[in-house]
Every structure is written in C-alpha cells, then in structure tokens.
Amino acid sequence: xxxxxxxxxxxxxxxxxxxxxxxxxxxxxxxxxxxxxxxxxxxxxxxxxxxxxxxxxxxxxxxxxxxxxxxxxxxxxxxxxxxxxxxxxxxxxxxxxxxxxxxxxxxxxxxxxxxxxxxxxxxxxxxxxxxxxxxxxxxxxxxxxxxxxxxxxxxxxxxxxxxxxxxxxxxxxxxxxxxxxxxxxxxxxxxxxxxxxxxxxxxxxxxxxxxxxxxxxxxxxxxxxxxxxxxxxxxxxxxxxxxxxxxxxxxxxxxxxxxxxxxxxxxxxxxxxxxxxxxxxxxxxxxxxxxxxxxxxxxxxxxxxxxxxxxxxxxxxxxxxxxxxxxxxxxxxxxxxxxxxxxxxxxxxxxxxxxxxxxxxxxxxxxxxxxxxxxxxxxxxxxxxxxxxxxxxxxxxxxxxxxxxxxxxxxxxxxxxxxxxxxxxxxxxxxxxxxxxxxxxxxxxxxxxxxxxxxxxxxxxxxxxxxxxxxxxxxxxxxxxxxxxxxxxxxxxxxxxxxxxxxxxxxxxxxxxxxx
Numbered sequence: 001x002x003x004x005x006x007x008x009x010x011x012x013x014x015x016x017x018x019x020x021x022x023x024x025x026x027x028x029x030x031x032x033x034x035x036x037x038x039x040x041x042x043x044x045x046x047x048x049x050x051x052x053x054x055x056x057x058x059x060x061x062x063x064x065x066x067x068x069x070x071x072x073x074x075x076x077x078x079x080x081x082x083x084x085x086x087x088x089x090x091x092x093x094x095x096x097x098x099x100x101x102x103x104x105x106x107x108x109x110x111x112x113x114x115x116x117x118x119x120x121x122x123x124x125x126x127x128x129x130x131x132x133x134x135x136x137x138x139x140x141x142x143x144x145x146x147x148x149x150x151x152x153x154x155x156x157x158x159x160x161x162x163x164x165x166x167x168x169x170x171x172x173x174x175x176x177x178x179x180x181x182x183x184x185x186x187x188x189x190x191x192x193x194x195x196x197x198x199x200x201x202x203x204x205x206x207x208x209x210x211x212x213x214x215x216x217x218x219x220x221x222x223x224x225x226x227x228x229x230x231x232x233x234x235x236x237x238x239x240x241x242x243x244x245x246x247x248x249x250x251x252x253x254x255x256x257x258x259x260x261x262x263x264x265x266x267x268x269x270x271x272x273x274x275x276x277x278x279x280x281x282x283x284x285x286x287x288x289x290x291x292x293x294x295x296x297x298x299x300x301x302x303x304x305x306x307x308x309x310x311x312x313x314x315x316x317x318x319x320x321x322x323x324x325x326x327x328x329x330x331x332x333x334x335x336x337x338x339x340x341x342x343x344x345x346x347x348x349x350x351x352x353x354x355x356x357x358x359x360x361x362x363x364x365x366x367x368x369x370x371x372x373x374x375x376x377x378x379x380x381x382x383x384x385x386x387x388x389x390x391x392x393x394x395x396x397x398x399x400x401x402x403x404x405x406x407x408x409x410x411x412x413x414x415x416x417x418x419x420x421x422x423x424x425x426x427x428x429x430x431x432x433x434x435x436x437x438x439x440x441x442x443x444x445x446x447x448x449x450x451x452x453x454x455x456x457x458x459x460x461x462x463x464x465x466x467x468x469x470x471x472x473x474x475x476x477x478x479x480x481x482x483x484x485x486x487x488x489x490x491x492x493x494x495x496x497x498x499x500x501x502x503x504x505x506x507x508x509x510x511x512x513x514x515x516x
Contacts, residue, residue, distance in 0.1 A: 014314035024103035039115025047118035081196030088155035091140030103208025114316035134170030146336035146426030150205035163188030209430030225261035234454035254299025259292035269464035287359035298349035305342035336426030340409035343429035351405035473507035
C-alpha cells in the first residue's frame, strides 16, 4: 500500500495517519512548521527556568524510574541525559523493519513539536534531518514492555541522534551513526536537561505499527470480500443473502459494506443461483453465507482502532509534560493500554477472517461439498494431487494466526524495581499484528488461487465480468490456471504478491468502480 513521496509539515497539534504512512513507507520529506518551532521554544524556556531553580524536578534534575529520588547537580545533568539513552538502548533480537522505525521516529517528532516535552527546537530539527536523509537507526525486536512507552526502541533511535551506535544509510548499508550523520552534514545533538527522557518516553512504536497495520488491513478486507465472492461463485452459491435489505435488519456498518462489495463483484454472474441444480440445498454453508458478517465485524473493529489511533495521533505522550499554564507535571499517559488493546483486537479479527477463508478453500477442494468440482481441483485426481498441499499451507498459516491472536495486552510483568509494576505489552501486540497481516495476505492468496481455478473449471457457465477481470489479471501476473500438477510454490508466491500489491482489488475496481 505505497504512498508517493511528498512533503509532510509537522505542526503543534498532531498529525494524521496518512502523514505517518507517507513518511514511513513513501519517504516523504518532513518539515517543522513555524508554529511548532514557537511551541518548542516556549516550552523550553519553562524547563530552563526550572533547571536553574533549587527544587528537584523529575526528568530535569533527578534520576529516572526507581532512581528518581536522587537530585542531580547541574554539572552532571548532560551526562545524565546521555546515560539514559545509552543504558536504555538495550534491545536484542532481529532488526525491526525500516518502515516501523521511520514511523516511530516521525511520531516522536510529532510529540516533541507539540511543545509539551520541553526540548529545544534543535532536537526536533535533527530528527527531521535524519528522516530526510534516509538514515534509519538499528532497532531490535525485543526490549519494549509498552510502559513507559517503547523505551528501548526509542532509545536506539535517540542514540543515532547522538552520533553513537549503528544505523542504516539510504543505500541500505549499515555504518557507524556518527559517520552517517557527518556524511549528510548533520551535527549530533548535545543533550540538555530533560531531553534524553523526552526522546524515549512514548507509545510511538506501537502507534506506528497500529497505523501501518490499519493501512494494510484496509486493503486486505476488500481483498477478502473479493475472494469470498469468487468462492461463492465457484461453489454455485446464491447471492440473495447479500441483499441490502437483509443487511439492514442487522445494521452493522461493516457487514453492509462487505455485502455490498461481494454483490458488486458478483453482478452479472452466470454461476450464482445454481444451488438447486445438482444436489439441491436450501442454504449455503456458513463460511459462504456468513462471509459479510465475519468480515464486517472485522471492519467495525478497524473503525474502533482508527478512533484510538486518531486520539493518539493528536496526543503528546511524555512524562513529565509542560502544561499550557507553565506547570511541569508527572503523569501516566505513556501507558500503552489503549493502543495495545486495539492491536490485539485487530489480530483476533484477522485470525477469524483467515479462518473463514480457509474453510471456503477446503470446501472448494472437497468433491463431496464442492457441487461438481474435481477432487482438490486436480486435472486427473489420483494421478494429480491438485491443490491438496496448498490447503495444507493455508491451514498452517491459520493455525499460526490463532496463536498470534492470543492477547499480549492481557499480560504484564513488573520491572524497574517494582516502580513500573504494570505494563501494557503494546509493542509485542504490534509485532504480533504485523506477523498476522503477513499470514492473512498469504491465506487470501491461496483462496484466490483456488477460487479462480474452480471458476475456470465450471465449463458452460459464464462468471461475472469482475471475476473475469481478476482471472485475466492474475494470469497476466504469472499465476497459472488449471492443468496437470506442477511446482506449486511459485504460483502461490505470485498470488501472494498479487494480493499484497493491491492488484486484486484494482482488477475488480476497474470493472465495478471503488469498493467500500
């Protein structure tokens, strides 16, 4: 779901989801508005005044977390801010994807520009410069408990701003961060009071993964509606259950949208409505008949997740924060529970969508339930195995998605000498969702592969124009149709790329107009 390179201006009042996607996936250039620079300067003057005073202020003149009881003299404060970045950059495991790191950095910049964190304008400018240079800090899979926000991932990003550690250049080569900054004319930041803490204390990683996940799922839910419609058609099912008046009886908006998409795909089909022909059946199986109800519930879950994301995108998550009246107050806004919950909700909904898609595929392959199709859609069943093992692969993916649907946010593990005694695990929820999105893409690709082959095997009955357009585009993309057994993995990989790249939905929309 790519976004064209453009320009995103960060103001003092948050950013939109499209801005995050543009920077993370489209390498859009980032600029800071004059309004935001003014807000940064005003908040910094408050912090400077507090730093000059005798009273200890958390994050300004004290230690952190369970060490917050120690008052730090002015001669040690720069060291204190450097030390929190260095010590908290403690991630391990595989590297996190570039787009996630860019989203994380951009969202931290968004919060700094709110004027609620008390950092100097130069800190925000360096983040923008690093993003614009295409420099990506090395962030690792493990280290965040989702409270106080995504500490370890943000620390690895902050370390790059100091010119320390390693980062990936725009050419994809990993090098010392200091060398990359110098090559792009960027001076490392010399941190002052509160600035190290402000760079680390936020929900930016989990929020970035939420925004990117929603961007992916918006396309995948449309793809799922298309695949379900093709399966209904291949199974000679009835489209009457999709009628708008039936959806209105149970007025869930997501259900109505999915049913409308399926109807649009099936318009003009000569395959639907033959459920009374060979072995009369009053109703289609649940996996066919209830497709809009399941996909629609997922769509409504996405709507709630978008609402949470919009609120977070308008938020300034830090501790302590500089209030409009000049007070600097500690708070608990860094707790990731709101984001963690919806990340888990989305993984649950995606798992169910994958499950129902697999059940339709299995029905297409079973000659006892497919209403006249050959076993496993094979060319010569017995000699040929057809798509038997494609369904095995799909089933393995569904089982993994069920494991990924186990909520991370229901877990908590204490840390920081029991100061941080309840955590959100929101980062883990985000990591699970990304894996679930990948699995769902593959599951839908297998259903698409089976459904299009089954439609081709229905001799003498004409599919809908939208279905024909899908088959033609799929074949043009290198996904072969019915025939004797062959090396199947390349076809499945091409079908996955077809779904992942948005080509399935595009092929349909060229006939039907925009899906909802």
